[in-house]
Amino acid sequence: MPLQNRVQPxxxxxxxxxxxxxxxxxxxxxxxxxxxxxxRWRHKAWVCCVLSFKGRKRAVMTPGxxxxxxxxxxxxxxxxxxxxxxxxxxxxxxxxxxxxxxxPPISAFDADLHKARAIPRIYGxxxxxxxxxxxxxxxxxxxxxxxxxxVLRDRLVPFSQQGYGPGVTRPKRGDVTVxxxxxxxxxxxxxxxxxxAAV
Numbered sequence: 001m002p003l004q005n006r007v008q009p010x011x012x013x014x015x016x017x018x019x020x021x022x023x024x025x026x027x028x029x030x031x032x033x034x035x036x037x038x039x040r041w042r043h044k045a046w047v048c049c050v051l052s053f054k055g056r057k058r059a060v061m062t063p064g065x066x067x068x069x070x071x072x073x074x075x076x077x078x079x080x081x082x083x084x085x086x087x088x089x090x091x092x093x094x095x096x097x098x099x100x101x102x103x104p105p106i107s108a109f110d111a112d113l114h115k116a117r118a119i120p121r122i123y124g125x126x127x128x129x130x131x132x133x134x135x136x137x138x139x140x141x142x143x144x145x146x147x148x149x150x151v152l153r154d155r156l157v158p159f160s161q162q163g164y165g166p167g168v169t170r171p172k173r174g175d176v177t178v179x180x181x182x183x184x185x186x187x188x189x190x191x192x193x194x195x196x197a198a199v
Contacts, residue, residue: 009079011125074194079140081117
């Protein structure tokens with residue numbers, strides 16, 4: 001049975017079979033093996049990691065250890081508010097910091113990102129509105145029907161729990177609700193390219 005640790009672009013954490021290409025960490029969110037508690041973060045350094053690193057093995061959702069979260073791809077991880085991990089994704093982390101001209105430590109950036117992505121107390125996702133024409137490739141928006149869509153060149157590609165569907169032509173104008181937090185939109189605008197599944 002799937003565990004409740006698959007993160008969607010909308011910030012929801014669901015139990016579905018699709019594990020995805022990346023893992024993430026926000027601290028200890030589970031209250032017992034396989035079951036999340038009410039919290040959706042325990043610290044501000046939300047990272048996006050590779051699935052395998054230096055042969056390390058972990059039992060998922062081990063008591064007293066951080067909750068392993070999974071993302072379909074990195075574009076989904078960015079929409080959910082995660083940045084590249086400095087340990088297991090050092091080259092990507094360095095590209096990310098260079099794009100935004102971040103000098104270590106990254107804690108100040110993490111604090112600013114947390115303010116931009118999260119609504120405290122209700123553990124909600126903070127969203128913003130911007131003109132669609134201003135958004136870079138790799139950003140996630142909500143469609144008029146409330147479904148996540150990836151901005152990809154001249155298309156908007158719908159996302160569901162099963163992955164990406166057929167894209168539609170990207171309108172040239174109009175305000176949209178954006179899921180990807182502004183500091184991560186800035187990274188995309190500055191040239192950081194997320195690893196997204198082929199669509």
